[in-house]
Amino acid sequence: MKNYKKPDKTNNKSKNKKPVKKEKVELIRLNKFIANSGICSRRQADEHIKNGQITVNNELVTDLGTKISSKDVVKYKGKVIKGQKNVYIVLNKPKDYISTLEDPQGRKTVIEFFKDKVKERIYPVGRLDRNTTGVLIFTNDGNLTRKLTHPENQIPKIYNVTLNKIVPKSDILRIADGIELDDGFISADSVYYYSEKDHKKIIVEIHSGRNRIVRRIFEHLGYEVKNLDRVNFAGVTKKDLLRGQWRYLENKEIGFLIMLAGKLKNK
Numbered sequence: 001m002k003n004y005k006k007p008d009k010t011n012n013k014s015k016n017k018k019p020v021k022k023e024k025v026e027l028i029r030l031n032k033f034i035a036n037s038g039i040c041s042r043r044q045a046d047e048h049i050k051n052g053q054i055t056v057n058n059e060l061v062t063d064l065g066t067k068i069s070s071k072d073v074v075k076y077k078g079k080v081i082k083g084q085k086n087v088y089i090v091l092n093k094p095k096d097y098i099s100t101l102e103d104p105q106g107r108k109t110v111i112e113f114f115k116d117k118v119k120e121r122i123y124p125v126g127r128l129d130r131n132t133t134g135v136l137i138f139t140n141d142g143n144l145t146r147k148l149t150h151p152e153n154q155i156p157k158i159y160n161v162t163l164n165k166i167v168p169k170s171d172i173l174r175i176a177d178g179i180e181l182d183d184g185f186i187s188a189d190s191v192y193y194y195s196e197k198d199h200k201k202i203i204v205e206i207h208s209g210r211n212r213i214v215r216r217i218f219e220h221l222g223y224e225v226k227n228l229d230r231v232n233f234a235g236v237t238k239k240d241l242l243r244g245q246w247r248y249l250e251n252k253e254i255g256f257l258i259m260l261a262g263k264l265k266n267k
Helices: 012-016 030-036 042-050 110-114 142-149 169-177 213-220 251-263
Strands: 054-056 074-076 088-093 132-139 157-163 179-181 184-186 190-195 198-206 225-233 246-248
Touching (some): 030 042, 030 074, 030 142, 042 054, 042 142, 088 110, 088 251, 132 142, 142 251, 157 213, 179 213, 213 225
Parallel strands (some): 132 225
Antiparallel strands (some): 054 074, 088 132, 157 198, 179 184, 190 198
């Protein structure tokens, strides 16, 4: 008896039809989304979540590991939080400005340069004291800020320093070799004269994030710092900006900062 095989009724075209790919939904940690919105840092966002102040799609969320998509509705104390795009800015800070968002004594703050000009809630990456000028970065990227300002993550910086008197070669060597301050030993990565004609102006390259470290080095050696200008922070320069002027960072500068942060300890 001849075997009978049922005809294949399957449409040949359907065999060749590629399966429909489901749209990939990108997820982001809830605390990062909250921090990116500009209302607080990621650490503060964790506190808001634990304290029951955050809802996702009107459901209370207290799990710190929660991830959300762009379609989810997040609220803080009943108000909708909208994510912001990350922005990165460099300011050539002038003297007499405080590196904070506000000052209880009513002094001028660096944030005044961005009023009505930048819609995102940005904040300075670290600080420059009132009389120090130069490169100061601003962003709403909380993760980047945390890594670039953590004391253990020593970020390269370059300063132009003007002193009240000539600095002999012996003191240049002392700074390079290292000196002992009240809070410990410190040495510069590189220190040299700004020019061979003016030995009152010094260039210092240093990684330390300790407070007022460059001023304290020279004060320890008996000098008065007349001017202190930061010309480079983590590879970012003023790039011909006049005092009080600012600009958005270029893509390559942003890429370098993000790459640098990726190599740092996750603080």
